[in-house]
Amino acid sequence: MRIDQSHRSWSLWALAILVLASAAYVPYALTTRPSGGSIPGLLYGIAGYGMMLFAALLGARKRVPVWRLGRSQTWMRGHIWFGLLTLPMILFHSGFSARGPLASVLMALLFLVFLSGVGGAAIQHFVPGMITSMVPLETIYEEIPHVREQLLAEAEARVRVLFTEADAGAAPESAEMIELETEDRDYVAGVYRNMILPFLQHPDGGASVLADGDRAGAFFEALRRKLPATAHATIADLESICEEERQLIRQKRLYLWLHSWLLVHVPLSIALIVLGGVHAVVAWRY
């Protein structure tokens, strides 16, 4: 989610809550030793845990997208801003210290969840724009393998006007074939089989010259210089196919950034909620 002007009211409310909580904490910390078991400490803990629970409910909310439970973006904004408030609330609750192994683990988890959440928010703020500008030919993620198959088939079809598999220096087989010197035909066949085809078949390998836009540009420029003008249109087609392939690689990479942080944030959040609950029960009973 892009954090922009539309978050102004949420940010002001969050700031107000933070100021109030801090204002209440200062006299409390000055007059007594802050602890989670004290009344103010318990209130901070309940508020902090409540905010955690609310933030965690976003996942459940997403599972029922058409339920009229409030717009999803409202839940998301609540998730972000209440999530941010969780850290100071829990710090006020604990008095900025963690006593005992469970509390230490919880504190570590809280920091990890907080950082991964802030990191995730930052990623989701910037990466969508990057995808939009860097991947103009973006496709549906699940369609990428299919699009790759199509690109490969298209390249195979395009290149057939330059040479055929059976062709070993023989004369052109069909009227559509471009006439090339035998040497040029062998050259372009070699380049296709050794450079372009492996890249299109295994694009995620990363080692190919064609995986890099600048180097690929130079590569195709050299190919154009080597071959006669009649073959340039086909070379341009192959170049654009490779460019589309590079965009798919970029899309996969950016999508990985866009969503992989959740692999850290979500499990840690669940652990935090569960252990937080355990901590509350244990503290209440003992």
Place this chain on the structure above:
Amino acid sequence: MSRGSLPDAVDPRGAGGAPVNQIELTIDDRTVTVDEGTSVFDAARIHGIPIPVLCHQQNERPVGVCRVCSVDCGERVLQASCVRPAEQGMKVQTNSEKVKKSRRMLIELLMSDHPSPCARQRKSGDCELETLARLEGITAPRFPKRVSPRGQDDSSLVISVDHEACILCDRCIRGCDEIRMNDVLGRRGKGYNAGIAFDLSRPMGNSSCVSCGECMVSCPTGALTNKSVIQTVLPGGEPVAVPELKQLPFFQRVSGTFLELNANAVIKRHFKAGEIICREGEYGSTAFYILEGTVQIFLATPMAHVSTFGGATGFFSKLTSRLTGGDRHRAGADHPRSISIDASVDLPYDNPVAELGPGELFGEMTCMNLYPRSATVRASTDCVMFEMLRNVLDVILRNKTLRSELEANYRRRALDDHLRTVPLFASLSPDFIESLASRVELIRLSKGDVICRQGDIADAFYLVRIGFVKVTEEHPGGDLVRAYLGKGGYFGEIGLLTNGLRTATVSALDHVELLRIGAEDFHDMLERFPTIKRDLTAVAREREEQNTRHMAAVTGVSLNSFLAQGLMEANSLLLIDLEKCTRCDNCVRACADAHDGVTRLIREGLRFENYLVATSCRQCRDPLCMVGCPVGSIRRRNSLEIVIEDWCVGCGLCAQNCPYGNINMHPFEVMLKDLTAPKQVKAVVKRKATSCDLCSEHAEPSCVYACPHDAAHRVDPNQFFKAYSGIKTTERA
């Protein structure tokens, strides 16, 4: 000399058929005797001396234009034997060197302009010109071909016209005008631009040509050829011999040659009582004419909407798609009195069943426009009927006798229903409809024909009986499509009610038949029925206001790519802000959740700067999806939303027509009466068309509601992009 008679000089019988004198002449050193007045060509033919010819044939008046039959009569110049009367003592040479040289030169000149092999030569190898050229040993003419092409005319369903292959022999013109007396064919242009023309040089398919086929059988080359349907064999019937067909009034005025050439395009079929003849939604290409028996015509589809269920107010309510029928109707939808189908009757909405009997035609729209079948037809009794392809039906429908018969049937059986299909006319009294029945005109139009032009004087009100018309308004920047009207649609009232001028241009999108009510009758109707006048005035005003709103909406937007992507045609767009969208697909999941797991949106489509125009119904201003619906179940409300009515037969044509892929076919399993065993029911999968319904039960579409990132928006594109362009301009400044 009157048209249709031979010139006196070559009439073999002489005036009044009285006995004529015999004359003696010599042809190629043979002395022959013929009646006085016989042409040299006929004299030679009678005595077995062949003279090649192109422009002349026995059943036509000779005109001597091709000069291929030129012979040497011992005069200063060669004479065209077809128009040169034989004379006593004449000496004729048909094969002298001079004659042969002249003939060869003529053929070579004709061949230089002839696309060899022409269509006829390719099909049957009997192009008369090419045969002559082969006999003369002419392979490649020495003369260059013409540089200005004369073109082809493929507008007729029956006959293909290749002006390139025409040698201007006029045999077709004489066949049309003198033998058939149709007076459709004539000449156009001069010099290199000369050619044959239909009416005032109209495309053949749009002319008054009755497709009798006489021109085609008269043509010596491939200029006029039959669009062969020989390969098309209609299954399940028996071929009908031409003599048998010609005995029926239906086919009496159709050319026998044409029927022979299209022997497989009409078959006789027998159906036992209870047998299904055709099913709604199926694609077909034939029409049926009932010879004996009666048929029942009905809709087997469940009368039900695909509705989204789930309380708008229920806190935990889940939405599902279901077929809902009964008394549940769409908000804003008028309760229809009848459903238009592809027959001379409409089906009552409450009990969509009707009967047709001998002499009735059904399936005309499917046959002429290749639309899906609009209803299921079952034989009520044992039936005999003709099933025919489009070219045969077209020829038949051009037959004035038959047309008047069909029109009489229509006036008797369906005009009342048809007029009352228009809710505004529901209050017309039976006596008025009866008086109107004899005065309304049935008009038949071909694709592209303009019915009325913007600015013309309004002289009639029209109701659409068959096919679709397009209503466009001309503006300096181009035409704006205001509506597509199908069967039951009407137009022309605004001009008649306001300033007397047409406010839009209306043209036929395909084979169209209209009911024309003249201005006088229209005004008479309004005077007698003030409620109709009041309602029509209200409708006219509403349409005018809508147009004004549309025009206000589309002006002032200057974003080129916005216009180039056709977004101005949209009434509502689902836009996804790609700067905000995290590609979580919550919108798609929400849509699927709201509609039984079948999403009505795909997160892919055109991009406009940082916005993605998602694949979801755009509620287009030019709703191509509406064109061709065989039962008129897809329509738009006055608010311009596209809605699919409950009698959708699931043919899928709207889904095919939508240029943006925004209509889906939604399968449902329903229990229906078994048509072959009426006492039983069986589970069948019926399809209904679905498109984005904007989750109209809710305040906001589910996709937008479920987007956690404020990226998805349903917008009026004109307002949105106008504001957007303002922001961009400010940013640039």
